[in-house]
Amino acid sequence: MTEQPTARDPRSPSPSEVGPVLTVADLHVRYGGSHVLQGVSFDVPATGVTALLGRNGVGKTTTLKAIIGLAPRSGRIVLRGKEIQDEPTPRIIRAGIGYVPEDREVFGGLTVDENLRLVDPDLGVDAPIVGRLFPDLVARGKQRAGTLSGGQQQMVSLARVLLRTTSVLLVDEPTKGLAPKLVTEVADVLAEVARTTPILLVEQNLPLVRRIADTVVVLDAGQVVHRGGAAELVADADLTRELLGVSMRREGVA
Numbered sequence: 046m047t048e049q050p051t052a053r054d055p056r057s058p059s060p061s062e063v064g065p066v067l068t069v070a071d072l073h074v075r076y077g078g079s080h081v082l083q084g085v086s087f088d089v090p091a092t093g094v095t096a097l098l099g100r101n102g103v104g105k106t107t108t109l110k111a112i113i114g115l116a117p118r119s120g121r122i123v124l125r126g127k128e129i130q131d132e133p134t135p136r137i138i139r140a141g142i143g144y145v146p147e148d149r150e151v152f153g154g155l156t157v158d159e160n161l162r163l164v165d166p167d168l169g170v171d172a173p174i175v176g177r178l179f180p181d182l183v184a185r186g187k188q189r190a191g192t193l194s195g196g197q198q199q200m201v202s203l204a205r206v207l208l209r210t211t212s213v214l215l216v217d218e219p220t221k222g223l224a225p226k227l228v229t230e231v232a233d234v235l236a237e238v239a240r241t242t243p244i245l246l247v248e249q250n251l252p253l254v255r256r257i258a259d260t261v262v263v264l265d266a267g268q269v270v271h272r273g274g275a276a277e278l279v280a281d282a283d284l285t286r287e288l289l290g291v292s293m294r295r296e297g298v299a
């Protein structure tokens with residue numbers, strides 16, 4: 046007898062009943078005399094995209110770096126119920142946090158395939174997830190990564206992280222400096238990735254946030270000043286101006 050698709054098993058928890066994949070509690074970062082994060086606390090839900098927003102220089106990148114141990118910090122960081130704040134960065138990454146930094150950090154002298162084989166020596170561009178999400182990279186497997194466009198390098202950086210099994214992805218301004226068409230492509234990939242892996246996304250492009258983010262966390266003056274739904278925030282021009290100093294940007298995603 047073939048199994049019919051059924052409604053959700055009533056014994057299994059709904060997404061809203063599942064705890065957060067990541068909890069940041071009372072996070073402080075000091076650079077010399079500058080107290081950049083002053084007790085930042087928020088949860089990243091186990092599904093979808095959480096956008097981390099705030100004005101320039103408010104500490105968004107620092108928050109991501111602090112989570113993976115690349116900024117000097119105190120506070121509690123809990124990944125799937127396990128405290129990780131005392132672990133060194135390689136262990137935090139092995140524990141399941143993927144990090145895509147703002148500057149992409151591809152190896153320009155290596156081919157696309159070689160960049161991916163640094164993580165998956167057996168498959169590189171032949172890995173199924175690369176074929177599914179990044180068909181253009183498969184076609185460009187032999188091209189040196191340094192000759193790719195910014196958007197294509199972003200794809201290499203994302204693909205490299207996705208070759209590892211991750212519980213949550215931290216992605217820092219993936220569309221910065223990209224042409225609108227490439228912004229749309231990167232947004233499509235992130236939306237697809239978020240179907241299976243929760244993402245904490247630093248992003249300044251509000252149309253993109255509205256399109257792919259479910260929840261938002263807004264930083265100001267070293268603290269979280271707003272948490273809520275992404276659509277609600279972006280729809281509220283007064284609130285976005287008050288919190289971010291801007292309302293909806295012109296350069297958008299289709």
Ligand SMILES: Nc1ncnc2c1ncn2[C@@H]1O[C@H](COP(=O)(O)OP(=O)(O)OP(=O)(O)O)[C@@H](O)[C@H]1O
Pocket residue numbers: 076077079081099100101102103104105106107108
């Ligand atoms: N390594 C460092 N040493 C000293 N100060 C730093 C260092 N890294 C960041 N800062 C400072 O910490 C503050 C927060 O920087 P951060 O890059 O986290 O902000 P951001 O919100 O990501 O900014 P943007 O939106 O402009 O990218 C800034 O004032 C920055 O100058």
